Amino acid sequence: MKxxxxxxxxxxxxxxxxxxxxxxxxGSGDAADRELALRLFEIGFVDGERVxxxxxxxxxxxxxxxxxxxxxxxxxxxxxxxxLVAPLAGGKQVAA
Amino acid sequence: xxxxxAANAEDSALHLxxxxxxxxxxxxxxxxxxxxxxxxxxxxxxxxxxxxxxxxTPLGKRFRVFDLPGAxxxxxxxxxxxxxxxxxxxxxxxxxxxxxxxxxCDATNLKLNLRLVLEVRRLGRPMxxxxxxxxxxxxxxxxxxxPALQRELDMPVVNTVAVKRGGASALLEQLxxxxxxxxxxxxxxxxxxxxxxxxxxREVRRILAASVREPxxxxxxxxxIDRVVLHPFWGMLILAATLFLMFQAVxxxxxxxxxxxxxxxxxxxxxxxxxxxxxxxxxxxVDGIVAGVGSVLVFMxxxxxxxxxxxxxxxxxxxxxxxxxxxRLMGTVGLSGRSFIPLLSxxxxxxxxxxAARTISNWRDRLATIMIAPxxxxxxxxxxxxxxxxxxxxxxxxxxxxxxQGLVLFALYLAGVVSAMAVAGVLKMTVAKGLQHPLxxxxxxxxxxxxxxxxxxxxxxxxIFIHRVGNIILALMxxxxxxxxxxxxxxxxxxxxxxxxxxxxxxxxxxxxxAPIGFNWQISIALVPGMAAREVAVGALGTVYALSAxxxxxxxxxxxxxxxxxxxxxxxSLLAWYVFSPQCLSTLAVVKRETNSWRYPLLMAGYLFAxxxxxxxxxxxxxxxxxxxxxx
Ligand SMILES: Nc1nc2c(ncn2[C@@H]2O[C@H](COP(=O)(O)OP(=O)(O)O)[C@@H](O)[C@H]2O)c(=O)[nH]1
Numbered sequence: 001m002k003x004x005x006x007x008x009x010x011x012x013x014x015x016x017x018x019x020x021x022x023x024x025x026x027g028s029g030d031a032a033d034r035e036l037a038l039r040l041f042e043i044g045f046v047d048g049e050r051v052x053x054x055x056x057x058x059x060x061x062x063x064x065x066x067x068x069x070x071x072x073x074x075x076x077x078x079x080x081x082x083x084l085v086a087p088l089a090g091g092k093q094v095a096a
Numbered sequence: 097x098x099x100x101x102a103a104n105a106e107d108s109a110l111h112l113x114x115x116x117x118x119x120x121x122x123x124x125x126x127x128x129x130x131x132x133x134x135x136x137x138x139x140x141x142x143x144x145x146x147x148x149x150x151x152x153t154p155l156g157k158r159f160r161v162f163d164l165p166g167a168x169x170x171x172x173x174x175x176x177x178x179x180x181x182x183x184x185x186x187x188x189x190x191x192x193x194x195x196x197x198x199x200x201c202d203a204t205n206l207k208l209n210l211r212l213v214l215e216v217r218r219l220g221r222p223m224x225x226x227x228x229x230x231x232x233x234x235x236x237x238x239x240x241x242x243p244a245l246q247r248e249l250d251m252p253v254v255n256t257v258a259v260k261r262g263g264a265s266a267l268l269e270q271l272x273x274x275x276x277x278x279x280x281x282x283x284x285x286x287x288x289x290x291x292x293x294x295x296x297x298r299e300v301r302r303i304l305a306a307s308v309r310e311p312x313x314x315x316x317x318x319x320x321i322d323r324v325v326l327h328p329f330w331g332m333l334i335l336a337a338t339l340f341l342m343f344q345a346v347x348x349x350x351x352x353x354x355x356x357x358x359x360x361x362x363x364x365x366x367x368x369x370x371x372x373x374x375x376x377x378x379x380x381x382v383d384g385i386v387a388g389v390g391s392v393l394v395f396m397x398x399x400x401x402x403x404x405x406x407x408x409x410x411x412x413x414x415x416x417x418x419x420x421x422x423x424r425l426m427g428t429v430g431l432s433g434r435s436f437i438p439l440l441s442x443x444x445x446x447x448x449x450x451x452a453a454r455t456i457s458n459w460r461d462r463l464a465t466i467m468i469a470p471x472x473x474x475x476x477x478x479x480x481x482x483x484x485x486x487x488x489x490x491x492x493x494x495x496x497x498x499x500x501q502g503l504v505l506f507a508l509y510l511a512g513v514v515s516a517m518a519v520a521g522v523l524k525m526t527v528a529k530g531l532q533h534p535l536x537x538x539x540x541x542x543x544x545x546x547x548x549x550x551x552x553x554x555x556x557x558x559x560i561f562i563h564r565v566g567n568i569i570l571a572l573m574x575x576x577x578x579x580x581x582x583x584x585x586x587x588x589x590x591x592x593x594x595x596x597x598x599x600x601x602x603x604x605x606x607x608x609x610x611a612p613i614g615f616n617w618q619i620s621i622a623l624v625p626g627m628a629a630r631e632v633a634v635g636a637l638g639t640v641y642a643l644s645a646x647x648x649x650x651x652x653x654x655x656x657x658x659x660x661x662x663x664x665x666x667x668x669s670l671l672a673w674y675v676f677s678p679q680c681l682s683t684l685a686v687v688k689r690e691t692n693s694w695r696y697p698l699l700m701a702g703y704l705f706a707x708x709x710x711x712x713x714x715x716x717x718x719x720x721x722x723x724x725x726x727x728x
Pocket of ligand 1: 230412545
């Protein structure tokens, strides 16, 4: 897997680290979607920030607890899918 | 004259607002600054807490301090945040524009916290930054260059430790200095767009790089706990055990203080009775007011113990984790984990529960949570349950370990929760169809709950409760006493005196309504005052059964009479009624204020009444068929 390949935060496995990439995000979607994106920015999901999935719900891994910056947030699937990350090598690999 | 002086002094006091992200220690700082000189009320039109306190600096400068609801951004997504934004901007109706903004930041989490500071700085208002939790920051090896930060932010920066005596001394010193003049350029605020936010975040990172040295954050401690606490299986087990312990404590720890209150109320009633001449005044004071108010006051220990648990769990950082664990489950009926905290509070009383729902940003989620909050078994139902279970359910042991009475009580609690979920499910399929519900909940690091803050929180709850007892319940008791005392029974009366009173006259109308669900005329009459507040029904039944016992003692003497007078199906039917019972005027009033319309409280009363009636009907008919009975 190349380091530049982007996946959504939801696809990041538990325990794995990634780097947020916002390049593909700006200005898409309706008002509610823009508001969600804005709030995600405001709480720290900005370009280049390290994130790590600490825990996942059962079943289906939804919601997930993510550490971003120095804070942990619980996000639901549709919120996590709004964030794109580049998974970091090392850590556990996502099952292909 | 004195009042005029005080008013003058209040006017000269500067308005200081505390602003910050949730969990930054704002409330602790507010408590430290103002001590017990606090006033908690509501912002008009919404049930957002308006916390105001007074403070005088060592040199005698006076401030009125306001603790605003926590906010991540002025770009509000919840009512809490809207209030905060409006107060900061000085556009909230009835609120003065603040003279000084104190931004509170968690020093261990500046990356998140500083963004709001920069956003507010743009308004050009006099402000300063309180770096809170500096004790934790230095313990974690975070070095903050305060002069550099001051330079970068172009505002005074002080260190504080909100949970330590004297932890705000640097802030107080700073407050002695003149507040800088308002920057003249008009401070209009505009909702930021993505580019703005990105730029601000970049600026935050630049400032941090210039002023803060932070070792790689050590999150191992928290993560070790979270591995268990957030685990789908072990975490659930811990949550279940915690809740079990909590309810256990509510019932066992409260027993003794409840005895004391009961004893005190009785003694007071007897004292009054001995002092006053026989007559109407004595009857009103002793039977009406002391006994009636006492029968409600007795539940205060249970409510406070429940709140002690909730406050401690919240302070420690556990409650949001419980919300995380339950999110999936609540999602199946269209709620989110955020509804967990309001619903948990509703077990004490639906009112604080409904108020706690204001942190839910999504309006439909919030409405659904408000609508089902009264289905959580609040402590006002307990006296009714206790009375009927005590009278009709034998003290036998089931399966070797379980007490049958306890099991029935548990089943009633469960019935409330299950029907709440069912109602939420119906709402999901109708009103809130196909919508996505946000969670986005911060899971703060674990901390030991802080005694003083818990105490202040509890005092506030006790005050609200006593306030309610002093107003609504007192008034109802007087009305009830009047209805059941006048007109007096004729001299040759054979039945209980109440049969001849106004309350007795109402019974004919009520019998038509309630006979199909097995309620006799005594129950029907007791439900009249009980319409306003659930717990009143116990006292009312006592009055109806013409007992002269006062206060909680009513229950003790009433039980055998009920056991002899009611059929089992009637008792079951009343229990079923109370799982849903719509009777609580204060709840409906709060819902009205909260939703700003009559529509929802009326809808709530309607659906609760329908469910109560339906459940009681089915219960009555089914148990009649199974057990046999007078009309079988
Ligand atoms: N060690 C330490 N703990 C603090 C400090 N300030 C607040 N706390 C704790 O942080 C938690 C959150 O504080 P609280 O005032 O409720 O935060 P709020 O959400 O901003 O009102 C509580 O457990 C406080 O006891 C501080 O300066 N040092």
